[in-house]
Amino acid sequence: MxxxxxxxxxxxxxxxxxxxxxxxGPHTAERVAQVLNGERWAISGHWTGRPAIEVELAERFAEFVGARWCVPVDHGSSALITGLHALGIKPGDEVIVPGLTWVASASVVARTGAIPVLVDVDPDTLCIDPQAVEAAITPATVAVMAVHLYSAMADMDALRAIARRRSLALVEDAAQAYGSTWNGAGAGSLGDFGAFSAQQGKTLTAGEGGLLVTSDPGLRERAEMVRGDGRRYTLGPREVGRPELEELSLVQGWNMHISEVQSALLLDGLExxxxxxxxxxxxxxxxxxxxxxxxxxxxxxxxxxxxxxxxxxxxxxxxxxxxxxxxxxxxxxxxxxxxxxxxxxxxRPLNGHPLYDPRRLPGLADQDFAWKFDPARFELPVAxxxxxxxxxxxxxxxxxxxxxxxxxxxxxxxxxxxxxxxxx
CATH class of the missing domain: 3.90.1150.10 (Aspartate Aminotransferase, domain 1)
Known part of the structure; x- marks a missing residue:
C-alpha cells in the first residue's frame, strides 16, 4: 500500500x-453453431422432427427452480408483463411494488394499466417490507410483487400469509436470485409466478431473455398464449415443415418468444x-x-x-x-x-428515479386516475x-x-x- x-x-x-x-463454457460455441447451422432459430419456425431447444430449456429450468412449468420469453420485463396479464391484472387495479428496485419491476405494472403502489423496504435485507405492504392495501389492491434484491430474498412467509389473508396474487421478481432458496424452495417457485431476467449482467444470461415459472396450470396456459400472439404449443401431432404452435382465439397476446440461440446459451449457462x-x-x-x-x-x-x-x-x-x-x-x-x-x-429509489414516471407511458396521462401514477406521492425514507x-x-x-x-x-x-x- x-x-x-x-x-x-x-x-x-x-x-x-x-x-x-x-x-x-467448453461447449458454448458448439451449441450455438448447431442452432446456426440448423433450420430452426425460434419456436415459431417449422418443426424439424426434433423438439425446440426452448422446450428443453423450459423443462430444465423449471426443475432447477422447483416449479412445474417454465415459459421462456424474450426479456425479463416480458416475463413479468406476461405473468401479470395471465393473472388478469387490468387498468385501475393496484399492485404493490418495493420502492427500491430496477424501474422495470414497477413500469411493467403500469404497462398493464394498473397502478404501481410503491412501498418501503426492510433495512436489513433491502427487500420489500411486509408491514409496509399491509399498510398499503386498499380495496383496489390485487397483487404484491416481491423483488429479491442484490443477495437476499424478501420475507416470503410473511408475504404469502398476507396474500392468502387478503386474497391477493403474489408475484416474485427473481431476476437477481437464480439459485436462492427459502426453506429449501427455489426463488420464483413461492408465488403465483416467478420472473427471471437473462440480461447481460445477470448470473444466467443470453444477452437478453426471460423465464417465467409457475405451478398453476391455468396461468401457464394463459402465459403461453400471451407471449405467443395467442398461440400455444401444439397439443396434437407435429408435422414436419409446419410450426408446432396452434392458433387459438382465447387470448390477445404479443410476440415475446425467445430465440433458439438464446435458449442454447441459457441451457449452457445453467449447467x-x-x-x-x-x-x-x-x-x-x-x-x-x-x-x-x-x-x-x-x-x-x-x-x-x-x-x-x-x-x-x-x-x-x-x-x-x-x-x-x-x-x-x-x-x-x-x-x-x-x-x-x-x-x-x-x-435510486423509484420516487426519485429519473427513468421512472409511468405518466410518460402512452395514454396514461389521459386517465382520470393519472395522479395515482405519480411516483412522488410515495414516501420511501428507508429506501x-x-x-x-x-x-x-x-x-x-x-x-x-x-x-x-x-x-x-x-x-x-x-x-x-x-x-x-x-x-x-
Whole structure:
C-alpha cells in the first residue's frame, strides 16, 4: 500500500485483470453453431422432427427452480408483463411494488394499466417490507410483487400469509436470485409466478431473455398464449415443415418468444450456474467476515429462512461516521480507482428515479386516475437512507481467486486508513 489513494494519484491496490462476464463454457460455441447451422432459430419456425431447444430449456429450468412449468420469453420485463396479464391484472387495479428496485419491476405494472403502489423496504435485507405492504392495501389492491434484491430474498412467509389473508396474487421478481432458496424452495417457485431476467449482467444470461415459472396450470396456459400472439404449443401431432404452435382465439397476446440461440446459451449457462453460485457465496462469506471486523461496515442480514443465497451483487453498508463521514458514492469512486472495476451504489429509489414516471407511458396521462401514477406521492425514507450508505460489488468480482477477494479487503482497508484524502 502507498500513502496516497489512487483517486489522489497513488498506485492502486489491484492492477490485474478481473473475471470477465459473460463467460463461455467448453461447449458454448458448439451449441450455438448447431442452432446456426440448423433450420430452426425460434419456436415459431417449422418443426424439424426434433423438439425446440426452448422446450428443453423450459423443462430444465423449471426443475432447477422447483416449479412445474417454465415459459421462456424474450426479456425479463416480458416475463413479468406476461405473468401479470395471465393473472388478469387490468387498468385501475393496484399492485404493490418495493420502492427500491430496477424501474422495470414497477413500469411493467403500469404497462398493464394498473397502478404501481410503491412501498418501503426492510433495512436489513433491502427487500420489500411486509408491514409496509399491509399498510398499503386498499380495496383496489390485487397483487404484491416481491423483488429479491442484490443477495437476499424478501420475507416470503410473511408475504404469502398476507396474500392468502387478503386474497391477493403474489408475484416474485427473481431476476437477481437464480439459485436462492427459502426453506429449501427455489426463488420464483413461492408465488403465483416467478420472473427471471437473462440480461447481460445477470448470473444466467443470453444477452437478453426471460423465464417465467409457475405451478398453476391455468396461468401457464394463459402465459403461453400471451407471449405467443395467442398461440400455444401444439397439443396434437407435429408435422414436419409446419410450426408446432396452434392458433387459438382465447387470448390477445404479443410476440415475446425467445430465440433458439438464446435458449442454447441459457441451457449452457445453467449447467455452470451451481458451481459459479457456490464460488460467489464462498467469496461473500470471506468478505462478510473481513469487512465487518472493523465495525464500520455492515453486511446484509438475510432472513434465516433464506437458507441459500445467490449473489447478483455483494452489498455492504457504511455505518454512520465511517470513512471520515464520506458518502457511499465517494467511497465507491475510490474503490473503483483502487480495484480497476466499477463499484457503485444501489438503484435510486423509484420516487426519485429519473427513468421512472409511468405518466410518460402512452395514454396514461389521459386517465382520470393519472395522479395515482405519480411516483412522488410515495414516501420511501428507508429506501433512500439505505441506498445512500450501500456499496455494491457486481458478481463477477466474486468469481476470481482468493487474491481477488483479498484485494477487495485491502482496498477497503486503504481507503479507511486514508479517508481524509477522499473528496468532501
Amino acid at each position: 502507498t500513502g496516497r489513494l489512487a483517486l489522489a494519484g497513488g498506485a492502486p491496490v489491484w492492477s490485474g485483470d478481473w473475471p470477465g462476464w459473460p463467460q463461455l 455452470r450456474l451451481p458451481e459459479q453460485n457456490a464460488c460467489r457465496a464462498a467469496a461473500a462469506e470471506v468478505l462478510d467476515k473481513a469487512l465487518g471486523a472493523e465495525g464500520d461496515l455492515e453486511p446484509i442480514k438475510p432472513y434465516a429462512a433464506n437458507d441459500r443465497r445467490a449473489y447478483y451483487h455483494y452489498a455492504i453498508r457504511l455505518r454512520p461516521g465511517a470513512f471520515a463521514g464520506r458518502s457511499a458514492a465517494t467511497v465507491c469512486r475510490a474503490l473503483s480507482a483502487e480495484l480497476g472495476f466499477w463499484v457503485h451504489t444501489p438503484y 433512500h437512507r439505505e441506498a445512500e450508505r450501500t456499496v455494491l460489488l457486481h458478481h463477477p468480482m466474486l468469481l476470481g481467486s482468493p487474491g481477488h477477494t483479498q484485494a477487495v479487503v485491502d482496498a477497503f482497508d486503504k481507503i479507511r486508513r486514508l479517508a481524509d484524502q477522499l473528496p468532501a
